[in-house]
Amino acid sequence: MQLVELFNYNHKLATSSVLIRTLWVLPAFIFVIFSTNSMFHLLVFLLFITSLVLIVKPSIFKLIKLLLIPGAFIFLGCITLLFSINLKVPFFKMVYLNEEMFFKVIVLFSRSYALIAIVYFWILTQSISEIASGMRAIKIPVLFVELFVLTYKFIFLLMGSFKTMLLAQKCRLAYSTTSKNAIQSYGFLFAAIFTKAMQQTSQIEIAMASRLGSNEFCFVRPRIVNKGKDVFTMLIFNGLLVFIFVIFEYNG
Structure with missing residues (x-):
């Protein structure tokens, strides 16, 4: 939930x-x-x-x-x-x-x-962009705002990867046999999630570096x-x- x-x-x-x-x-x-x-x-x-x-x-x-x-x-x-x-x-x-x-x-x-x-x-x-804008408005350091946004994004990325990999394991009957096999399958799952997290971190670093030194997230802020x-x-x-x-x- x-x-x-x-x-x-x-x-x-x-x-x-x-x-x-x-x-x-x-x-x-x-x-x-x-x-x-x-x-x-x-x-x-x-x-x-x-x-x-x-x-x-x-x-x-x-x-x-x-x-x-x-x-x-x-x-x-x-x-x-x-x-x-x-x-x-x-x-x-x-x-x-x-x-x-x-x-x-x-x-x-x-x-x-x-x-x-x-x-x-x-x-x-x-929304996440509005919360980040509010944090900037009350002068919270940019570093904390960026960490907040990245953490928020990573939660959904990793949850999506977790559900996809778990479904793939269940399709191969990974958790329907012995408890030993289930424990081993969980180990493979967590290792795959960790690897996926490291790959996503590298991709974000490359994307941030491609902005020519600007490490801030930019959001569309409509005038209200x-x-x-x-x-x-x-x-x-x-x-x-x-x-x-x-x-x-x-x-x-």
Whole structure:
């Protein structure tokens, strides 16, 4: 399951500028990081997931599946914090529930999922070129922007190569015999993927060198005029967010 499967190039914010789309998520991101109220985190999560469904209109089933993927890592991290080990007691009493960490774990879990919803909204409403342009606009060093773009491109290139090679192996019944044969087939697969990655790296180096010393990716940047409706909607959204934040942080 990949984010690209949910991407919609014709979503309702597609004609808005990168600045407007960034301002949709930046205040919420800051508020969630500083907030320690789980109910506020839950409302932010619901607010952004609802906005994502209404604006991008992804498949609900795929969106739920995508939300469950980081949940496994978050859950394991919370369990690790929730339980402690005391080596000075008998074996069957070594692992015990740390009640002092209970509320901290709840805050950590709710904050993590609120941030995930914000990041998903940000990524699914902007293309890779728009994200790179936004990174340049806030003066992130060009080296980091280029590494980000290359990493993004390599993920899809290697995933495509992986699926093609795996399908070719399955057509030759590589994984339908003994476990020893399956392990050997996985070894060949990973070696082939590594070789393919090195070849693609060499090709990119040659392509970059062919630009006569210019090592920057160039993207088409159409001129977008901020519409009053988009600005007003963004301000209303952030105003609602500030209102919720004040209520839960100072009256909760």
